Amino acid sequence: MTGWFDLIVVVTILSLLAALVLGQLRWLRVAQRVQYLPGEVTRIERLWLARRPLSLLWWALAITAALLGYLSVPWSVPIGAWLVVLAPLIASLSPWRMPLTGVTKPVAWTGRLIRVAVVSSVLLAAIAIASMWWLGPAGALAPVILNALVMDLSIWVLWPVERALQKPYLKNAQDKLHRVDPQIVAITGSYGKTTAKGYTAHILGAKYQTMASPASFNNLMGLSRSINDTLAPGTEVFVAEMGMNQEGRIRELSTWFPPYISAITVVGEAHYERLGSHQAIFRAKAEITENASVVVLPVDQPELVQLADTCRSRGTIVVTVSAQGHEADVSIDPESGTVRYGDSDPQDITVPILAHGINMAVALGIAWALDVPAEAALKQLNSLPVAAHRSEVSYSERGVAIIDDTYNSNPPGALRAVEGAKALAEERGGTFFVVTPGMVELGALQRKRNRELGRLSEPPEVSVLPWGLPTGKPSWRGPVSRPRCSSPAMTRSVRCSRRRGNPTLSSMRTICPTTTPKHPSHRSVPGGD
Amino acid sequence: MSKSGSWAVVFGGPSPEHEISILTGLQAERVLRDAGHSIEALYLAPTGQWFQVPQNSEAKDFLEGAPSGSKELVLQLGGDPGFVPKKGLGAKKLDIAAALLCFHGGGGEGGGAAFVFESLDIPHTGSSLYAGAVGMDKLAFAGLMQASGIPTLERVALSDSSEPSFPGPYIVKPRFGGSSIGIEVVDDIEAARAIGRSSPHLKNGAVLEPFRSGIVDLNISFRTYPELELTDLEKPLRAGEATDGVYSYQQKYLSGGSEGAGLTHAPREFPAQVPDTVSKAAADLATRVAEVTRLTGIVRVDLLWDSETDTVYVNEVNTIPGAMSLYLWAPKRAASEVLAGAVTEAIERRIRWPQPGFSQGVALRAAGGIAGKLVGMN
Numbered sequence: 001m002t003g004w005f006d007l008i009v010v011v012t013i014l015s016l017l018a019a020l021v022l023g024q025l026r027w028l029r030v031a032q033r034v035q036y037l038p039g040e041v042t043r044i045e046r047l048w049l050a051r052r053p054l055s056l057l058w059w060a061l062a063i064t065a066a067l068l069g070y071l072s073v074p075w076s077v078p079i080g081a082w083l084v085v086l087a088p089l090i091a092s093l094s095p096w097r098m099p100l101t102g103v104t105k106p107v108a109w110t111g112r113l114i115r116v117a118v119v120s121s122v123l124l125a126a127i128a129i130a131s132m133w134w135l136g137p138a139g140a141l142a143p144v145i146l147n148a149l150v151m152d153l154s155i156w157v158l159w160p161v162e163r164a165l166q167k168p169y170l171k172n173a174q175d176k177l178h179r180v181d182p183q184i185v186a187i188t189g190s191y192g193k194t195t196a197k198g199y200t201a202h203i204l205g206a207k208y209q210t211m212a213s214p215a216s217f218n219n220l221m222g223l224s225r226s227i228n229d230t231l232a233p234g235t236e237v238f239v240a241e242m243g244m245n246q247e248g249r250i251r252e253l254s255t256w257f258p259p260y261i262s263a264i265t266v267v268g269e270a271h272y273e274r275l276g277s278h279q280a281i282f283r284a285k286a287e288i289t290e291n292a293s294v295v296v297l298p299v300d301q302p303e304l305v306q307l308a309d310t311c312r313s314r315g316t317i318v319v320t321v322s323a324q325g326h327e328a329d330v331s332i333d334p335e336s337g338t339v340r341y342g343d344s345d346p347q348d349i350t351v352p353i354l355a356h357g358i359n360m361a362v363a364l365g366i367a368w369a370l371d372v373p374a375e376a377a378l379k380q381l382n383s384l385p386v387a388a389h390r391s392e393v394s395y396s397e398r399g400v401a402i403i404d405d406t407y408n409s410n411p412p413g414a415l416r417a418v419e420g421a422k423a424l425a426e427e428r429g430g431t432f433f434v435v436t437p438g439m440v441e442l443g444a445l446q447r448k449r450n451r452e453l454g455r456l457s458e459p460p461e462v463s464v465l466p467w468g469l470p471t472g473k474p475s476w477r478g479p480v481s482r483p484r485c486s487s488p489a490m491t492r493s494v495r496c497s498r499r500r501g502n503p504t505l506s507s508m509r510t511i512c513p514t515t516t517p518k519h520p521s522h523r524s525v526p527g528g529d
Numbered sequence: 530m531s532k533s534g535s536w537a538v539v540f541g542g543p544s545p546e547h548e549i550s551i552l553t554g555l556q557a558e559r560v561l562r563d564a565g566h567s568i569e570a571l572y573l574a575p576t577g578q579w580f581q582v583p584q585n586s587e588a589k590d591f592l593e594g595a596p597s598g599s600k601e602l603v604l605q606l607g608g609d610p611g612f613v614p615k616k617g618l619g620a621k622k623l624d625i626a627a628a629l630l631c632f633h634g635g636g637g638e639g640g641g642a643a644f645v646f647e648s649l650d651i652p653h654t655g656s657s658l659y660a661g662a663v664g665m666d667k668l669a670f671a672g673l674m675q676a677s678g679i680p681t682l683e684r685v686a687l688s689d690s691s692e693p694s695f696p697g698p699y700i701v702k703p704r705f706g707g708s709s710i711g712i713e714v715v716d717d718i719e720a721a722r723a724i725g726r727s728s729p730h731l732k733n734g735a736v737l738e739p740f741r742s743g744i745v746d747l748n749i750s751f752r753t754y755p756e757l758e759l760t761d762l763e764k765p766l767r768a769g770e771a772t773d774g775v776y777s778y779q780q781k782y783l784s785g786g787s788e789g790a791g792l793t794h795a796p797r798e799f800p801a802q803v804p805d806t807v808s809k810a811a812a813d814l815a816t817r818v819a820e821v822t823r824l825t826g827i828v829r830v831d832l833l834w835d836s837e838t839d840t841v842y843v844n845e846v847n848t849i850p851g852a853m854s855l856y857l858w859a860p861k862r863a864a865s866e867v868l869a870g871a872v873t874e875a876i877e878r879r880i881r882w883p884q885p886g887f888s889q890g891v892a893l894r895a896a897g898g899i900a901g902k903l904v905g906m907n
Contacts, residue, residue: 205729207727233543
């Protein structure tokens with residue numbers, strides 16, 4: 001071989017390095033975003049390839065360039081051979097237009113991310129050496145195309161290592177739980193669990209020193225961290241939110257932190273895409289009942305009624321609740337606006353029931369199970385807390401009511417949020433804007449649910465300003481309006497949504513501009529979860 | 530004991546008034562630092578962890594625990610006591626000359642922190658373990674007042690077995706605790722008992738007082754350095770919905786509008802528009818409280834004035850008052866003078882208790898064998 005060939009090898013290696021640096025930055029960020037779940041990085045890649053077919057074209061072009069270059073060498077056509085140098089760079093254009101840095105959340109260089117970076121880089125280097133050994137410079141393309149797969153592989157390889165590293169934190173959290181010895185109340189549900197957790201802690205506060213796991217710290221490390229950092233001595237009840245994105249997760253959580261009382265709010269459609277079926281979601285949620293002494297279940301869903309029977313046959317005490325006035329230990333009747341708490345007579349409640357009904361019912365059910373007297377428990381209903389970014393109402397200096405519902409991630413919640421905001425806009429007599437990308441991660445149901453949301457947002461009552469997700473177009477299916485006014489508050493609100501909203505969830509903000517603010521501070525509205 | 534060293538402003542602590550203590554602490558930190566003192570801010574989290582927090586932290590920095598940039602400390606008792614940074618090679622003990630205790634409620638105000646700092650051999654404000662404990666026990670304090678002939682409203686322990694000596698309606702208060710948290714007004718003893726069983730604030734003991742609707746709250750502060758000195762009288766106003774007739778935690782600490790929440794901005798009439806006789810009686814009562822409790826530093830005495838009978842009663846005492854009562858001192862003394870005075874008092878007039886050396890081993894020598902002491906016990 002001659003000198004020009006060596007030069008091609010050197011330049012190819014340089015272009016490979018550049019392509020891999022870009023690829024690693026991109027896929028490491030994704031790995032962090034999907035919480036290092038094995039298989040998720042390639043799933044996201046497939047999603048992009050499907051949404052942006054141009055990505056496949058770049059790959060095809062890169063393969064063609066590499067192939068031509070590969071064939072040119074034996075024929076000694078230097079010009080053709082140089083094509084090989086371009087192949088890795090062309091391939092790195094795929095997935096087309098996927099941002100390198102986070103749009104909503106910058107990448108955090110945690111120890112775990114660095115470990116994934118090191119392992120995946122080593123694997124990529126091994127693949128590069130092997131394929132270039134075999135195919136020559138054309139082989140440089142292989143690691144670039146396989147980058148996402150290698151990322152998944154690294155996460156999978158590191159899985160046992162990460163578990164071992166987490167052990168001391170888990171152990172600490174367990175020790176601390178033993179020391180402080182609170183009753184553990186665990187809440188899960190497809191949606192509403194953060195709100196229900198807040199309500200539960202608030203109502204139990206009437207009788208017990210209560211602490212709730214902060215924010216949405218609902219996985220193994222999140223819960224351990226909240227126990228290690230915030231569980232104070234003297235806490236009598238610890239209310240933990242348990243989340244899952246796979247079957248087995250909640251079982252694991254309730255093995256580490258065995259609940260005395262566990263509750264399910266709703267079995268719905270969140271994570272439908274990942275889990276595949278309603279049955280799978282139900283099974284995953286039902287795991288929370290396996291280890292508990294007392295189970296609080298709404299009887300408004302047939303599968304939960306069945307679960308209640310299963311629990312009873314296992315010898316678990318079951319407390320039933322209802323937000324639709326059904327026969328239950330705690331029953332809220334939205335028709336008459338009353339609540340029945342245990343054996344007490346139905347009592348009027350003044351807070352809006354519709355939107356928060358099931359969360360209220362579950363929280364009251366837990367309070368009843370823990371012997372909070374009726375009077376004390378129902379009194380607490382008048383001062384329920386509002387979860388951040390969940391139908392949180394604020395007012396701009398120009399009097400625009402801004403309803404932040406960006407953390408709302410479920411179809412019924414979104415419908416209620418729009419209904420509630422519509423009512424507020426009517427009350428204030430202003431125009432009502434919905435700013436949303438539509439809902440995602442709903443799999444086969446996505447189109448249908450977005451269309452339902454769209455139907456509720458028809459003009460002239462509502463103006464909708466959809467904005468695109470990083471993956472491209474909004475998933476919104478419904479009417480679209482051009483902004484009729486360009487108030488700075490609105491522009492800022494849209495910018496804020498982009499910055500703060502979690503694009504894997506449905507991000508929604510509703511704006512009702514009028515001239516004077518009626519309520520100067522935060523207020524909860526009916527709607528949202 | 531090192532005379533150099535910084536002064537520590539200490540706040541937080543496990544108590545329902547944790548957040549108010551943070552506000553008092555941050556306020557005191559600024560006042561003393563602006564006056565040219567070298568200050569360390571030490572924060573006790575509800576979890577029991579101690580932190581050295583960055584200078585001039587803001588209240589909101591504590592929303593999720595210790596502010597970022599805080600260093601965790603280990604409290605080391607024993608032969609070489611002090612605060613030692615938990616991390617860092619060759620970390621040296623903090624050089625603290627004295628501590629201004631800004632705890633509200635709980636063991637922090639109730640003498641516990643005083644004992645901890647005594648064990649650390651650090652001069653501290655906040656009186657002694659004993660004085661603090663009496664100030665925090667509403668029943669014991671009322672007993673002390675009665676025994677000293679100081680006028681006070683009737684106060685009895687909430688009991689399941691005995692009836693109160695006076696008729697309802699009653700105010701039910703947590704027996705231990707420094708603030709208005711957990712206070713309820715009830716019509717009869719049964720309601721009081723029910724609430725006593727369910728409220729987390731009353732479970733560890735509650736006291737009953739007669740509820741008198743026409744009675745007026747009056748506050749006064751005293752300090753004991755350089756000599757006993759009193760402020761004018763303050764009449765806190767019950768802003769907003771004073772439906773239950775009790776000056777609530779909400780009204781006391783969370784109102785204040787645009788100037789920010791906290792005791793400093795709570796609505797008040799100051800100086801209180803009351804007859805001279807009332808002012809005189811109040812000053813006299815505060816002086817007697819100072820004497821009989823042996824409380825030192827900056828203290829607030831809460832009084833009740835019944836205008837119909839023209840009697841002033843002592844209600845309770847705050848051994849470490851919210852915002853260190855600086856708003857009451859403002860017309861008379863600069864905030865820095867009051868706080869620095871309290872710390873200087875802690876250093877110069879340190880409370881010393883008789884030590885084991887006092888008995889010179891007389892008892893040990895006379896004791897003989899322990900076996901001899903067990904004779905006749907089994």
